[in-house]
Amino acid sequence: MSNASVGDWNPNRNKNRAITIHSFKGGTGKSNLSANMALILAERGWNVVLLDFDFRAPSLNALFQMNSIKYWINDWLAQRCELNEVLVDLSDRYQTMGKFLVGFTNPSGKAINEMTMHSLDEEWQARVLQLVLDGKDLLFEQYGINFQIFDTSPGFAMSSINAILAADDPILVIKMDHLDIVGTYHLIKGVYDQTLGKKPELVVNKVPCSMLQNPEDYKRLKSELSLKLGIEIIGIIPCFCEVMENMGRHLFVKKHPDHEFSQSISRLAEHFEKGN
Ligand SMILES: Nc1ncnc2c1ncn2[C@@H]1O[C@H](COP(=O)(O)OP(=O)(O)O)[C@@H](O)[C@H]1O
């Protein structure tokens, strides 16, 4: 593993999308979806950067089983290092065709407290937004990155809002849970519509298999939810015991590429490959 440096590779295809994976509630599957989809895109030859933007519950370091990180995203945002020094090149580890770079967030209590203290600091947040926007240009233009994926904190966290502001494809993930559906409705109206002027797309995750017995069930669920929330549903993913049994110890799609969960993530990746 090494840190990223300019000129290591060239843009392979003409696509630059920044995707945020966000939700109203925690535990909807954002980190798992972000990491597995990022890997699939890199396996298919796209240059991908995955960034842990969940400063309350950073989890990518555990998911990728990282034990020595020189610079965290925390250091980049505090201007103690440059963005390229944060990115760890995992292309060799996962044998991806495209570049697979990941930026990790420090999960220590001290670092989480530090980030929490900055959460309402307007000057800090304005600087974070500028760093994210500049970083996006740098990654797309100088590093030839095709997809930049942000795994974010749930709800109204300012760091998530900053990433969403920079996003081309803001994605919301929900579970089949009444409280989550109602909360997501308010998040869409209050934050995405009124404050950000963005229209997110929706992934419905962890749907009980009893609700998805035949293709008609998928269609019905899709039209019901899209009517209720006023946005497009781009993925419906069943709840799989095998994913839970994996306990976040590996990237599921690498270990079980033929599993239905992996196929669902693969279809999601195709949605972004086909987009503008
Ligand atoms: N489709 C699924 N089926 C079963 N378990 C899932 C599925 N998607 C995610 N999970 C599990 O849900 C839990 C929360 O996922 P995580 O990605 O950490 O959510 P978040 O980042 O939104 O908090 C994890 O234990 C994960 O393995």
Ligand SMILES: [Mg+2]
């Ligand atoms: Mg998470």
